[in-house]
Amino acid sequence: MSGSPFLALPGAVVGDPPDGGVAAHYGDPMVEQRRLEQGRAIVDLSHRGVITVAGPDRRSWLNSMASRALDHLAPGESAEALFLDAAGHVEHAVHVVDDGERSWLVLEGDAAPSLATWLDRMRFMLRVEVADVSERFAVIGAMPSGDGFPVELPDGALTWRDPWRKVLADGYGYAPEAGHAGAAWRYAEAIxxxxxxxxxxxxxxxxxxxxxxxxxxxxxxxxxxxPRFATEVDERTLPHELDWLRSAVDLHKGCYRGQETVAKVVNLGRPPRRLVMLHLDGSDTVLPKRGDAVVGLKVRPEPAPGDEPERRAVGAVTSAGMHHELGPIALAVVKRAVPADLELIVESHGIDVAAAQVEIVPAGAAAAVEVPRLPRLGIRP
Structure with a gap:
């Protein structure tokens, strides 16, 4: 792909991976946040990948492999879906919108070739056609205040609207809905x-x-x-750990790869790890990076004079940013058993950064016995 014309705008500073190839900012990220939050700005996401699936069998075929029901997706309707491996680990996350003739899948740019190749191998004798169209189509992000987009879009543009704001009818949320930080999230993408x-x-x-x-x-x-695939996901990630069942998993849908693990963890177990948000001490002006260790400080019940708290690695930072109201914040994946009140620090750039934990997937998240067991086999009516 050639360089984005947005990089020629005044003040544009190119981003680092996973956002290389687009602008990290245009001179003032805080002001840009406010404009974006108010629905007055657009974001160049032309480094994202776009895959199309055409053919009369496309929706039922995608439905057979994805974590979310896609067989009845109406033209213009948005969905989010995961493709899992046999053990339930997240391999791909896609934003899906159908135009009546094609299903459009938006995902991280470097993941598009591998997903397109895998989907093409899974066609068998079905009437579907898979194409990686990232060279011909691009993505623009925004947080519209209404149904429209902050800029006039070209004819034929498709808009995907993020379902993260609430737990979908057939999903499940580990984080309580009351006071959920995503309730005001109005994010949308235009293809x-x-x-x-x-x-x-x-x-x-x-x-x-x-x-x-x-x-x-x-x-x-x-x-x-x-959660975002490029940052929060590693080779061990289960969707439960990131509270992704709220928007990307249909608990009443069977017959997809990894479904048995999804059902088992929901009905019988607990997520082995869990997503938290961290409020970071900004006094050292250090912003952690992905992979920085999250360490728990455990004080002995009866410490002797001069005893230092025991330091134990409990997780890792997945994303970090400077918010215009909250200051330095991060997402991290930590061990399930980490207490909600444990004092945490992030080891970053040779400095200890104090971190206050906000539970997303609670430490006490238990088996959701009220959720029906998923059928091993079956077709969604």
Whole structure:
């Protein structure tokens, strides 16, 4: 893909992976956050991947492999779905919207070729056609205040609206709904022809719309407790650990790879790890990076004079950002048994950064016995 025309806008500073190839910011990430939150700005996400699936069998075929029911997806309706391995670990996360002829899947750019290849191998004799169209189509993000987008979109553009704001009818939330940080999350993505990017960047130049960088979007995402595949997921991730059952898993849907593990953890067990948000001490102006160790400090019941608290690694930072109201914040995945009141620090850049934990998936998250067991086999009516 050629360089984005948004990088030619005044003040644009290119981002680091996983947001390389687009602007991290345009000079003032805090102001950009406010503009984005108020629905007045767009974000260049042209580094994201786009896959299309065409053919009369596309929805039932995708439904047979995905964690979310897609067989009855109406034109223009949005969904989020995961593709899991046989042990229930997350392999891909996709944003799905159908236009009546094709299903469009938006995902991390570097993941598009592998998912497209895998899907193509799974076609068998079904009437479907898979294409990686990332070279021809791009993604623009926004937080619209209503049904529209902050900028006029080209003809044929499709809009995906994030379902994260509430637990879907057939999903399940580990985090309590009351006071959930995602309740005000209004995020949307527009899929546009890649050759429309210059005119969209031109709308920014003319003042028709404002622009925000990837750092602004990331800070708002972290504050909303919203998991992202490129940051929160590793080779061991189960969707339960990130509270992803609220938006991307249908607990009344059977017959997809990894479904038995999803059912077992929901009905019988507990997530082995759990997502938390961290409020970070900003006095050292250090912002942790992905992979920095989260350490618990355990004080002995009767410490002797001079005894230091015992330090024990309990997890790792997955995302971090500077929020315009909350200050430095992060998402981290920690061990299930870490107490909610345990004093935590993040080891970053050779400095101990004090961290206050906000539970997303609670430490006491237990088996959800009221959720029906998933059938081993079956077809959604």
């Amino acid at each position: 546009v022809p890649r050759d429309a990017l210059p005119s969209l960047a031109g709308a920014v130049r003319s003042g028709s719309v404002q622009v925000a960088g990837a750092l602004a979007l990331e800070a708002l995402r972290i504050a909303a407790w919203r």
